[in-house]
Amino acid sequence: MGKSASLICGSDGGFLTHNANKDTYPQPIPTKNVNFPSVGGDNQIKDIPNHTDPDNQLPAYNDYLPNGNGYPEGHGLVTIRMIPDEQGRFGFNVKGGADQGMPIIVSRVAPSTPADLAIPRLNEGDQVLVINGRDVSQHTHEQVVMFIRASRETHSGELVLIVRPNVYVSEDTPEEHYFEYLPESHVITTTAGANALEASLVLLQESLEGGAALAQFEQLYRKKPGMTMNAARLETNIPKNRYRDISPYDQTRVILKSGGEYINANYVNMEIPGSGIVNRYIAAQGPLPNTCVDFWQMVWEQHSSLVVMLTTKIERGRVKCHQYWPDLYETVDYGELQITCVKEEDTTSFAFREFNLTHLSTNEERHISHMQYIAWPDHGVPDDPGDFLDFVGKVRQKRTGMVEPTIVHCSAGIGRTGVLITMETAMCLIESNQPVYPLSIVRQMRDQRAMLIQTPSQYKFVCEAILKVSHDQLVKPMEDYQR
Numbered sequence: 481m482g483k484s485a486s487l488i489c490g491s492d493g494g495f496l497t498h499n500a501n502k503d504t505y506p507q508p509i510p511t512k513n514v515n516f517p518s519v520g521g522d523n524q525i526k527d528i529p530n531h532t533d534p535d536n537q538l539p540a541y542n543d544y545l546p547n548g549n550g551y552p553e554g555h556g557l558v559t560i561r562m563i564p565d566e567q568g569r570f571g572f573n574v575k576g577g578a579d580q581g582m583p584i585i586v587s588r589v590a591p592s593t594p595a596d597l598a599i600p601r602l603n604e605g606d607q608v609l610v611i612n613g614r615d616v617s618q619h620t621h622e623q624v625v626m627f628i629r630a631s632r633e634t635h636s637g638e639l640v641l642i643v644r645p646n647v648y649v650s651e652d653t654p655e656e657h658y659f660e661y662l663p664e665s666h667v668i669t670t671t672a673g674a675n676a677l678e679a680s681l682v683l684l685q686e687s688l689e690g691g692a693a694l695a696q697f698e699q700l701y702r703k704k705p706g707m708t709m710n711a712a713r714l715e716t717n718i719p720k721n722r723y724r725d726i727s728p729y730d731q732t733r734v735i736l737k738s739g740g741e742y743i744n745a746n747y748v749n750m751e752i753p754g755s756g757i758v759n760r761y762i763a764a765q766g767p768l769p770n771t772c773v774d775f776w777q778m779v780w781e782q783h784s785s786l787v788v789m790l791t792t793k794i795e796r797g798r799v800k801c802h803q804y805w806p807d808l809y810e811t812v813d814y815g816e817l818q819i820t821c822v823k824e825e826d827t828t829s830f831a832f833r834e835f836n837l838t839h840l841s842t843n844e845e846r847h848i849s850h851m852q853y854i855a856w857p858d859h860g861v862p863d864d865p866g867d868f869l870d871f872v873g874k875v876r877q878k879r880t881g882m883v884e885p886t887i888v889h890c891s892a893g894i895g896r897t898g899v900l901i902t903m904e905t906a907m908c909l910i911e912s913n914q915p916v917y918p919l920s921i922v923r924q925m926r927d928q929r930a931m932l933i934q935t936p937s938q939y940k941f942v943c944e945a946i947l948k949v950s951h952d953q954l955v956k957p958m959e960d961y962q963r
Contacts, residue, residue, distance in 0.1 A: 557609065560602050560641045562594040568632050570639055571595040572602055577621030584608040584616055584624050586643070591698060603645065603725060610642035645724055646713075677957065680915030681950050688943055696919055697939045703930040707731055717742045720774070722765045726892045732928045734762055736774060737781050739815070743774045744893065746929035747885065750905045750921070755912040760885040761901055763929045765893040766791060766801030773815040775804055779848065780817055780839065783884045788875055789852040790889070790896035796858045800891040805835060805850065816840050819848075829855035829867040830874070849878055856896060861937050865945035869954060872903050898925055898932030899942045906946045913957040918943050 564570050571593020576582030586606045589595045595602040608616060611627045612634075619627070631639040687693035711717060712727030721727060721744050728734075734745040745764035752759070762782060766789075767775040779787065791800045806812040811820040816839060823834035833850035853871045855862065862868055879886055890896035902921050909916045922939070925932040933939050949955050 556645065558600055558606070558643050558645055560598050560600055560643060562598040562602070562639050563637050564632050564639070565594060569593065570628065574608060574624060574628075575621070577624055578618050579620040579622075584621075601725070602641065602643070605646050606643040608641055608643050610640075612640050676915045677910065677913055680917055681947065684916065684918065684943060685947055688940065688947075693919070693943060694936045694940060697922065697933075698936060700919060700923060701926065704729075704927050707927075707930070709930075711742055712744065714742070716740070720744060720768070720771050722768055723892050726765065726894060726931065728929065734764075734778055734782070736777055739774060739777055743771065743778055745778060745887075748901060748925055748928045748932070750901060750908075750924065752905070752908045752912050753914055755908070755914075757908060757912070759879075759901075759904060759908065760883070762885045762887045763893050763897045763901070763925075763932065764887060764889040766889050766891045767804040769802050772802065772804040773817075776814040776817045776819065776837070779887060780837065780846075782887070783846075784887050785847065785884060786849045786851070786875075786878055786882065786886045788886060788888045788900065789850065790856065790900060791891050792852075792854050792856075801889070805833065813840070829853065830871055851875055851878065853896075861941040865941065865948055869903070869945060869949065872900060872907070873954075875900070876904060876907065892934075894929065894931040895934035895938055898922070898934065899938050901925055902933060902942050903945060906942075907949060907955045910950060910955045911958050916946060918946065 562570055571590045572586055572595035573588040574584050575587040576584045584607060586595075586602055586604055586608065589602055589604055608624070610616065611624065612631055614627060616624050616627065628639060631637065684693065687696075707729045708731070709727040709729060711730050711733060712721055717740075718724075720740075720742060726744070728744055728746045732746045732748075734743055734747060735741055736743055743764070745762050748761040748763045750759045750761070751757070762778070762784070764775070764778070778784075789801070793799065793801055793803055804814075806819055806821045808821050808824045811818060813819075818838045818840055820836045820838075821833055822836055823832075825832045831850075831852040831854055833852070835848040835850060836845060837848050838845045851871070851874065853868065855867050855871075857863075875886075888897045888900055902918060902925065905921050906916045906918065918939070922933050933942065
C-alpha cells in the first residue's frame with residue numbers, strides 16, 4: 481500500500497490540482513444525466529434496493545452493463561458517465577495498477593466536481609474496471625491515467641466508467657480530509673437574548689446574499705469523522721439498504737429487539753439550549769418491500785405514535801418508497817403486527833392518516849398518526865416555503881407533549897428529512913429566544929446521521945424558510961423567554 485500511496489501523492493493524473501484546498505471547486509459543475517434501464521424492463525417500475533435517485537443525486541447499484549465489455553450482468557457493477565469541467569478536470573484520483581499489483585481504486589473525489597455530481601456518483605473505494613469500453617484490469621497506473629486524459633480529447637469529451645462499488649474502504653483516513661469544515665462550536669449556541677436572536681438572523685440574511693452560507697454548507701463534513709457504518713455493510717443487511725451509500729452510523733443506529741435487528745435508521749436528538757426541550761426523532765429511509773415488517777417493528781418497540789413521510793411513493797417514474805400501510809378501512813399483517821387504516825384525509829399538499837396498530841401475540845393496541853407531505857416537487861425544492869411551513873406547523877401541533885421519538889423519513893432518510901428536523905429546531909430556537917445558526921443545526925444532525933440535508937438547494941430553502949418564519953412572525957419568542 482505504501483508504494484501506491486506515494487504514487488498517488490505525486491501523480492494527479494490530470495484530475496485534481498496538486499494543491500487542492502477547500503476553495504478549489506467553488507461552483508457546482510453541470511453534468512450529463514443518464515437514465516439507466518430499470519430492472520424488470522424499461523416500462524416496469526419495481527421498488528428494489530439500491531436504485532438510482534436522480535432528484536437527490538444518490539449513487540446506486542446497477543446491474544445493467546453494456547454488452548461486450550467482458551463483464552457479465554448481475555454483479556452489482558455501476559456505469560458512471562461524466563464530462564470534464566472548464567479546466568478539463570473530472571475531479572477524482574486513482575491509485576493502483578497492474579505494475580503495482582493492485583486493482584485500480586478511486587482514492588479521492590473532490591466536492592462539486594463532475595465525479596462528485598455524476599449520477600450515479602463516483603465514490604472513494606470504487607474499483608475501476610472499464611474506461612470508455614476498455615478493460616483496464618491488466619494496465620499500469622500510467623496507462624489508466626492516459627486513458628482517462630484521452631477521453632477529454634474525444635468529440636463528446638465524455639468519460640464512461642464501469643466500477644465495482646465499495647471494493648476498498650479505509651477506516652484509517654477520515655472522509656473528505658482535504659475539504660473538511662469544522663465549526664468552532666460543537667453545540668448549538670446557548671447565548672440568549674433578543675439581540676442575539678436578531679443578530680443571528682441578520683447574519684443569516686447577509687451570508688445567504690453574499691454566498692457564504694452555501695459555501696460553508698458545502699465544506700461541512702457529510703459523515704462525522706470517526707463514526708463507523710459496519711452493520712450496514714454486512715452481507716445480510718445490504719439488501720435492506722435502499723441506496724448503497726446511505727448507511728446508519730453504528731453508534732446511533734436503531735437496533736431492533738426482534739427479527740433481524742438491523743434497520744437503516746438513526747436516533748437524532750435535538751436539544752434546545754436554555755429551554756430543557758429535547759426533540760427526539762428517528763431519521764429513517766423509506767421502507768422497501770422487504771423492510772416493512774422491520775419498520776413497523778421499530779414503530780412498536782420505540783413506542784412512536786407519529787410517523788412523518790416527506791415523499792410520494794413514485795416521483796419521475798421511480799419508486800421512492802414502498803406503500804407500507806393499508807388502504808382506508810383495510811387491514812394488513814406485518815409480522816406480529818396488524819395495521820388497520822381507520823381514517824384518511826387528502827389535500828393538495830398533505831395526506832393525513834390514522835392507523836390502529838395491534839400486536840397479535842398480546843392483543844395490545846395502539847393509535848398511530850401518519851402525516852405525509854406530498855407537495856414537494858419532483859425536481860429541486862418548493863418555490864414557496866408556505867405550504868411546507870404549514871405542514872411543519874401541523875407536525876409540531878401533533879408532537880405537543882410527546883416524549884417518544886417521531887419517525888421521519890423521505891426516500892433515503894437524509895435530504896427532506898434533514899430539512900424538516902432543521903426547520904422545527906429553528907422554530908424551537910426562536911421560541912426560546914435563542915440565536916439560530918443553521919450550519920450548527922446541520923452539524924449536530926450529521927453527528928447522529930450522515931448527510932442530513934443533502935444538497936445546497938435544500939439548505940438554501942430551509943435558510944430562506946427560517947427567515948420567512950421570523951419576518952412574518954409565524955413563530956415568535958415566548959413570553960417566558962423574553963426577559
